[in-house]
Amino acid sequence: MKTLFSKLAALIITLFLVSALAFFAFALIPADPATTMLGSEATPEAVAALRAQLGLDRPLPVRYFEWLTGFLRGDLGESYLYRMEVGQMLSGKLAVSALLTMLSFLLTVALSIPLGVLAGSVRNRYLDAAAVGLNQLVMSVPPFFLGILACYGLGIVLKWFTPGAYVSPEKDFWGCVRYLIFPALSIAIPRSAMAVKLLRSAIRDQLGQDYVRTARSRGASEPSILLRQVLRNALLPVITFLAVSLAEIMTMSILIEQVFSIPGVGQLLLSSVSNRDYPVVLAIVMLLAAWIVTIHFLADLLSRLADPRVRLG
Amino acid sequence: MKKQILALFLAVGVLAGLLGGCREATPQNSTASSTNAPSSQAPQKAEIAVGIAQDLDDSLDPYQMTAAGTREVMFNVFEGLVKPDSQGNFVPAVAASYTVSTDGCTYTFPLREGVTFHNGKECTFEDVLYSFQTCAAVTVNSSVAAALSNVADIREEDGGVVITLTAPDPDFLSMAASVYIVPKDYDGQATAPVGTGPFRFVSRSIQENVILERFDGYYGAKPALERVTYRIFSDGNALFTALNSGALDLVAHLTVDQVESLTNGYQILEGTMNLVQAMYLNHAKEPFDNELVRQALCYAVDVDAMLALTADGHGAKVGSSMYPAFGKYFDPALADRYPHDVEKAKTLLAQAGYPNGFSFTLTVPSNYAPHVDTATVIVEQLKEVGVEAKLELVEWETWLSEVYAGRNFEATLVGFDASTLTASAMLARWVTGDGKNMIGYSNPDYDDAYAAARDPAHTEEEQTAYYRQCLEILSDTAANVYLQDLADFVAINPALTGYAFYPLYVMDMSTLSFQ
Numbered sequence: 001m002k003t004l005f006s007k008l009a010a011l012i013i014t015l016f017l018v019s020a021l022a023f024f025a026f027a028l029i030p031a032d033p034a035t036t037m038l039g040s041e042a043t044p045e046a047v048a049a050l051r052a053q054l055g056l057d058r059p060l061p062v063r064y065f066e067w068l069t070g071f072l073r074g075d076l077g078e079s080y081l082y083r084m085e086v087g088q089m090l091s092g093k094l095a096v097s098a099l100l101t102m103l104s105f106l107l108t109v110a111l112s113i114p115l116g117v118l119a120g121s122v123r124n125r126y127l128d129a130a131a132v133g134l135n136q137l138v139m140s141v142p143p144f145f146l147g148i149l150a151c152y153g154l155g156i157v158l159k160w161f162t163p164g165a166y167v168s169p170e171k172d173f174w175g176c177v178r179y180l181i182f183p184a185l186s187i188a189i190p191r192s193a194m195a196v197k198l199l200r201s202a203i204r205d206q207l208g209q210d211y212v213r214t215a216r217s218r219g220a221s222e223p224s225i226l227l228r229q230v231l232r233n234a235l236l237p238v239i240t241f242l243a244v245s246l247a248e249i250m251t252m253s254i255l256i257e258q259v260f261s262i263p264g265v266g267q268l269l270l271s272s273v274s275n276r277d278y279p280v281v282l283a284i285v286m287l288l289a290a291w292i293v294t295i296h297f298l299a300d301l302l303s304r305l306a307d308p309r310v311r312l313g
Numbered sequence: 314m315k316k317q318i319l320a321l322f323l324a325v326g327v328l329a330g331l332l333g334g335c336r337e338a339t340p341q342n343s344t345a346s347s348t349n350a351p352s353s354q355a356p357q358k359a360e361i362a363v364g365i366a367q368d369l370d371d372s373l374d375p376y377q378m379t380a381a382g383t384r385e386v387m388f389n390v391f392e393g394l395v396k397p398d399s400q401g402n403f404v405p406a407v408a409a410s411y412t413v414s415t416d417g418c419t420y421t422f423p424l425r426e427g428v429t430f431h432n433g434k435e436c437t438f439e440d441v442l443y444s445f446q447t448c449a450a451v452t453v454n455s456s457v458a459a460a461l462s463n464v465a466d467i468r469e470e471d472g473g474v475v476i477t478l479t480a481p482d483p484d485f486l487s488m489a490a491s492v493y494i495v496p497k498d499y500d501g502q503a504t505a506p507v508g509t510g511p512f513r514f515v516s517r518s519i520q521e522n523v524i525l526e527r528f529d530g531y532y533g534a535k536p537a538l539e540r541v542t543y544r545i546f547s548d549g550n551a552l553f554t555a556l557n558s559g560a561l562d563l564v565a566h567l568t569v570d571q572v573e574s575l576t577n578g579y580q581i582l583e584g585t586m587n588l589v590q591a592m593y594l595n596h597a598k599e600p601f602d603n604e605l606v607r608q609a610l611c612y613a614v615d616v617d618a619m620l621a622l623t624a625d626g627h628g629a630k631v632g633s634s635m636y637p638a639f640g641k642y643f644d645p646a647l648a649d650r651y652p653h654d655v656e657k658a659k660t661l662l663a664q665a666g667y668p669n670g671f672s673f674t675l676t677v678p679s680n681y682a683p684h685v686d687t688a689t690v691i692v693e694q695l696k697e698v699g700v701e702a703k704l705e706l707v708e709w710e711t712w713l714s715e716v717y718a719g720r721n722f723e724a725t726l727v728g729f730d731a732s733t734l735t736a737s738a739m740l741a742r743w744v745t746g747d748g749k750n751m752i753g754y755s756n757p758d759y760d761d762a763y764a765a766a767r768d769p770a771h772t773e774e775e776q777t778a779y780y781r782q783c784l785e786i787l788s789d790t791a792a793n794v795y796l797q798d799l800a801d802f803v804a805i806n807p808a809l810t811g812y813a814f815y816p817l818y819v820m821d822m823s824t825l826s827f828q
Contacts, residue, residue, distance in 0.1 A: 031710035035718045037371060037379055041732050043455045043748030047718060050453070081370045082519065083377075083503045089519055151554050164364075164546065164555020168521060261544075261551040263521035271520060271547055274710055275370060 011293050018289040023064045033080045033276045077279035086283045097264035100180050104249045107188035116199025139193035143252050147186040147259035164261050183260045187252050202234035243299035247292040360540040361562040364552050368520050368545045374502040375493035376452040381818045388819035391493035391508035394422045397734050399813040403486050407494045417481030417769050423473035429530045430496045431513035438469040443497035460488035481769030484735040491733050511536045511823040520545050537826030562806040569624045572802045582803040584814035587636050588728035592794035597753040598723050607791035609661035611651035613698040614794055623686040627800035633784040634739050636798040638816035642736050642780050647788045658698045670699025673723040676716050679706040683799055688726045717751050736780040759786045
């Protein structure tokens with residue numbers, strides 16, 4: 001129990017540090033919202049007036065403290081550019097990114113477990129070498145590159161989908177899912193290659209264990225040994241890996257959104273950074289940080305629960 | 314044996330899963346091919362999708378919006394008492410007509426009958442008064458604010474608006490076109506704008522789309538299109554892919570390279586961007602304070618060769634701070650004022666005390682490829698005369714704060730456009746001490762000529778002549794290394810007709826229709 005509390009405390013401190021870092025890092029990069037918003041028609045007077053209107057003329061620590069107290073009350077502030085509540089802006093975007101993350105995750109699981117078992121059970125030396133080689137190759141392809149290939153190959157050439165013809169889930173849920181399958185595959189394929197590698201070696205490891213020999217000597221069929229006993233043991237490290245993947249998939253979708261023009265959190269983050277729209281950037285950074293930290297925390301918890309050797313406090 | 318069976322079983326399972334995923338995607342297929350071959354199919358609804366490269370990410374309030382991309386879209390929603398047409402003339406809009414008194418101080422705008430706002434309210438004098446007062450108080454456009462501070466009185470007379478100025482202003486009509494008329498007692502403009510234009514604003518979904526619909530209560534000719542969806546693509550490649558796949562009906566501001574790699578059979582229209590691309594030199598920094606050096610750079614640069622290399626020869630040479638669509642002021646002779654002449658450039662550099670050339674940093678915003686391409690060619694051309702330019706690419710936002718507002722640069726390469734349809738929108742910035750004079754240009758002759766052009770005592774012809782004199786001075790003193798007005802390519806669904814280029818950065822949806 002004590003470890004649990006100290007881990008929770010560490011989680012909160014991490015988030016606090018992330019917020020401070022994100023806030024003050026922006027003070028270091030050039031350009032500010034006022035010059036960005038006014039563009040090349042700006043006069044020094046107009047810039048000064050807009051800075052005052054946005055409250056940018058006040059000292060940084062004061063602004064940070066204001067933001068922090070607002071954040072703790074659940075008030076994310078107002079976007080400098082859109083003049084909208086950040087919370088309101090984010091809610092729609094989150095749904096899209098969450099959908100993409102979930103799809104990518106489901107595809108990762110759906111691809112990695114059967115393929116991993118397949119790779120683990122192949123006995124032919126050449127086939128195995130070929131599978132390992134292919135796996136290694138797929139593993140090292142970055143998702144955004146796969147995404148570009150998918151847009152061109154599956155989109156423009158094969159016309160399985162129309163790149164850029166995204167529909168929002170409120171308008172047409174299944175249409176949206178259909179569109180998101182392709183970016184989700186771009187994320188899931190390299191991710192599942194890693195899981196396959198892990199699962200293959202875990203299965204190999206288990207197949208050499210004494211209990212497998214015992215089972216074989218009792219005359220149990222090979223598929224039943226593999227699925228009933230070996231897989232159960234081999235899946236443990238893979239489950240932790242997949243859980244942590246949930247955090248990484250979210251961050252990967254930022255790049256993928258750009259490639260497939262999906263208006264999710266990632267696109268909003270990138271544009272808000274370049275527009276210096278701090279309230280939006282901070283809200284998204286905190287959201288991503290919270291997601292990553294929480295997933296890691298839960299994965300840790302999960303592995304403790306699943307494996308009695310890793311006892312909880 | 315059993316292993317093989319298991320393997321086979323698993324492989325089939327995976328394949329089936331994958332194919333299932335693909336089958337799910339098939340319905341998308343049919344829509345893709347139908348949008349891909351638009352000419353083969355009669356459109357059922359007059360709806361189009363327009364691809365734009367930047368989100369309407371500022372306030373949509375007509376007096377607060379700043380981004381050119383936002384103004385380009387909202388041109389369809391808002392109107393002033395008068396509005397520009399594609400020829401650059403001002404035509405009556407909310408006003409039925411206009412007259413100007415002989416002393417140039419009184420403008421009379423009889424209001425058009427039956428003008429209603431998108432929210433159903435009728436447009437009255439009160440709304441016009443409110444619009445002018447609000448605009449004067451809050452506008453972020455400094456030239457409009459300056460023009461409105463000159464308004465002495467706005468009053469109602471015989472169902473019309475009479476505006477009296479303290480001093481005559483030859484640009485007042487174009488400023489009046491910038492004062493969009495909005496309903497009084499409505500405070501949702503920032504997110505749900507309401508105007509009198511041919512299209513009404515329906516919705517904005519951040520970084521996804523902006524939707525406009527035909528306004529059926531419009532007083533003028535009704536647009537043929539019922540609905541226009543502007544789809545936002547913050548990534549240029551994604552925008553191009555979407556265009557090429559047929560997901561979009563219209564995309565403007567394409568480059569030559571993009572046009573050449575387009576394979577979907579769309580019609581390509583060529584216009585100009587209506588901006589002045591130049592290598593802008595900081596006169597506060599050595600050696601650009603020396604006129605001979607600036608002239609030497611002008612001779613050293615070969616604009617024709619640059620156009621041939623970067624844009625297959627598309628684009629128009631400018632020679633001074635005016636673009637060709639402004640026919641009244643543009644002087645084509647200035648475009649050839651400094652023919653490419655390496656020897657002359659070297660001689661001038663030697664006279665200026667730089668026989669071995671010099672080196673400087675050329676800061677260029679990285680977000681806009683044509684400027685970067687041009688800069689790369691210029692850097693090579695300058696090497697021929699011994700001038701070493703170091704290309705430094707910066708983010709657009711950094712450029713705005715460091716180079717534009719901070720004036721912390723030696724030379725930069727960008728394009729300036731006109732925010733209103735006036736000569737002063739291009740030329741006011743080079744007056745000594747002007748807030749927008751980023752290069753610190755200071756020339757008493759120029760200031761005098763500009764003041765004379767603005768002097769209401771002169772006739773319109775005289776004013777035009779003075780503006781042209783301003784342009785000549787800029788060219789003679791080589792204020793900047795003037796390059797070109799970039800070619801603007803529009804790719805359009807071949808079933809659509811009626812696209813009109815404006816001398817301003819706007820896209821008029823009301824003239825488009827399906828054949």
